[in-house]
Amino acid sequence: MSLQVRINPIACDAHGLCVELLPELFRLDDWGYPILDNAVVPDDLESLARVAADACPTLAIVIEETATIA
Amino acid sequence: MSAASPAARPDGGRLPRLLAGIEPDGSPAGLLAHQRAYGPMPRIPAERLFDEVARSGLRGRGGADFPTARKLQAVASRRNVGAVVVNGSETEPASRKDRLLMATLPHLVLDGAQTAAEAVGAREVIVKLSIDALRPADALERALAERTDRLPVSLVEGAAGYVAGEESAVINYLGGGPAIPRFVPPRPYERGYRNRPTLLQNPETLAQLALIARFGASWFRELGSDADPGTALTTMAGAVAEPGVYEMAFGTPLRDLLVAAGGPTEPIRAVLVGGYFGTWTTWAETATMRLSRADLAEHGAALGSGVLIALGESACGLHESARLARYLADQSAGQCGPCVHGLNAMAESFAALVDGVAHRGERDRLLRWASEIRGRGACHHPNGAIRLITSALDKFGPELERHARERCSAPPADLPGLRPPAGGRRVPR
Numbered sequence: 001m002s003l004q005v006r007i008n009p010i011a012c013d014a015h016g017l018c019v020e021l022l023p024e025l026f027r028l029d030d031w032g033y034p035i036l037d038n039a040v041v042p043d044d045l046e047s048l049a050r051v052a053a054d055a056c057p058t059l060a061i062v063i064e065e066t067a068t069i070a
Numbered sequence: 071m072s073a074a075s076p077a078a079r080p081d082g083g084r085l086p087r088l089l090a091g092i093e094p095d096g097s098p099a100g101l102l103a104h105q106r107a108y109g110p111m112p113r114i115p116a117e118r119l120f121d122e123v124a125r126s127g128l129r130g131r132g133g134a135d136f137p138t139a140r141k142l143q144a145v146a147s148r149r150n151v152g153a154v155v156v157n158g159s160e161t162e163p164a165s166r167k168d169r170l171l172m173a174t175l176p177h178l179v180l181d182g183a184q185t186a187a188e189a190v191g192a193r194e195v196i197v198k199l200s201i202d203a204l205r206p207a208d209a210l211e212r213a214l215a216e217r218t219d220r221l222p223v224s225l226v227e228g229a230a231g232y233v234a235g236e237e238s239a240v241i242n243y244l245g246g247g248p249a250i251p252r253f254v255p256p257r258p259y260e261r262g263y264r265n266r267p268t269l270l271q272n273p274e275t276l277a278q279l280a281l282i283a284r285f286g287a288s289w290f291r292e293l294g295s296d297a298d299p300g301t302a303l304t305t306m307a308g309a310v311a312e313p314g315v316y317e318m319a320f321g322t323p324l325r326d327l328l329v330a331a332g333g334p335t336e337p338i339r340a341v342l343v344g345g346y347f348g349t350w351t352t353w354a355e356t357a358t359m360r361l362s363r364a365d366l367a368e369h370g371a372a373l374g375s376g377v378l379i380a381l382g383e384s385a386c387g388l389h390e391s392a393r394l395a396r397y398l399a400d401q402s403a404g405q406c407g408p409c410v411h412g413l414n415a416m417a418e419s420f421a422a423l424v425d426g427v428a429h430r431g432e433r434d435r436l437l438r439w440a441s442e443i444r445g446r447g448a449c450h451h452p453n454g455a456i457r458l459i460t461s462a463l464d465k466f467g468p469e470l471e472r473h474a475r476e477r478c479s480a481p482p483a484d485l486p487g488l489r490p491p492a493g494g495r496r497v498p499r
Binding site for chain 1: 252409439446
């Protein structure tokens with residue numbers, strides 16, 4: 001299993017906490033909305049990704065466990 | 071035809087065949103005329119329908135180009151299937167094919183919808199139309215009064231607007247919400263109308279399906295190529311003598327599409343393939359291309375909902391694209407930051423480049439935005455707008471230098487849906 005992150009762009013309100021908490025995964029665009037360059041979360045960042053998802057004020061970060069394709 | 075001969079069927083190898091039953095005066099074909107043209111609708115078992123549709127190679131004609139058989143089976147494999155939704159919104163401003171189909175051959179669309187609905191185990195059929203589609207609504211109502219269908223059919227008219235026809239927006243609207251897209255997945259085939267698995271199909275797709283159910287996959291494949299079987303309805307617009315809807319076989323040279331539409335009214339500079347979400351192809355490219363997915367893909371294009379807009383030499387590709395970019399930015403549903411802010415900024419930036427008033431590095435910034443914004447909306451609206459802008463830069467980019475030096479005097483091409491507002495306000499379509 002590996003973790004995948006999606007941002008719900010309808011819910012996202014550009015609070016920017018995700019970038020503060022996890023700059024390895026998120027960066028901001030010119031209007032303060034997060035860009036996710038790689039949806040797959042590296043193993044060592046999994047717990048931080050869950051923290052970021054819980055911290056998002058609009059709960060716009062969706063974390064999904066996906067079966068790893070061998 | 072003798073009484074013993076099989077029921078009527080259009081010649082599979084000749085055009086028009088989907089549109090073979092159109093009445094000469096364009097009035098809606100009644101049930102008798104419909105059955106004279108296409109024969110009665112057989113009831114066929116679901117598995118056979120899926121098999122015929124799979125072998126026919128039919129793909130969705132609403133723009134997504136998804137294999138229809140796979141979509142049918144994906145819905146049929148689920149429990150508690152809700153509705154089949156005929157998505158007749160047709161919110162692409164230049165497109166007219168679905169309106170034409172529903173207004174002239176309503177029974178064909180309804181045949182396809184009933185057949186698909188029975189096959190996937192749906193309980194009802196809903197036809198979603200845009201509020202301005204008066205003739206289609208009238209024709210469908212009259213057709214429904216003549217039919218004895220097994221599943222109930224309802225007509226729902228709703229908001230126009232570019233994104234209102236997007237499938238999750240249609241589901242939202244039918245559920246009593248605003249006609250704006252949802253965050254997907256779950257997609258409608260998983261959770262759609264009333265939270266049940268829902269099959270959404272374009273009217274043309276269902277009309278084609280109605281013919282495949284009648285005459286089989288081999289009949290369908292008599293026209294077109296192995297890779298792109300069958301025919302497609304195309305809406306020809308722009309600098310052609312007879313703009314309108316034409317049924318064409320896949321594999322036809324694009325030049326012949328222009329000829330079918332009365333020929334160009336002036337030398338052609340470029341063709342916008344696939345509608346306002348589409349891709350510009352120069353005349354030199356267009357002249358060698360066929361109506362095939364491979365030919366179009368080679369030039370970064372796709373048929374989309376079947377719209378081709380010819381731009382004459384007298385018009386300016388940059389200015390027209392800037393107008394379209396502004397239109398598309400304004401059509402954002404206003405839900406997603408990257409779309410709301412990003413498309414607006416891109417349209418502004420592109421207009422500055424086209425007007426020759428951009429700062430140094432503007433083009434690079436525009437291209438960076440394109441790569442950063444793409445894929446970050448809940449629906450594909452930003453992707454489509456970005457495709458148009460990058461394609462315009464790609465094909466007309468060399469002219470930017472001249473625009474920076476001197477004022478461009480080309481008159482507006484009067485593209486459908488972009489006419490200047492008459493009373494100071496654009497009337498919502």
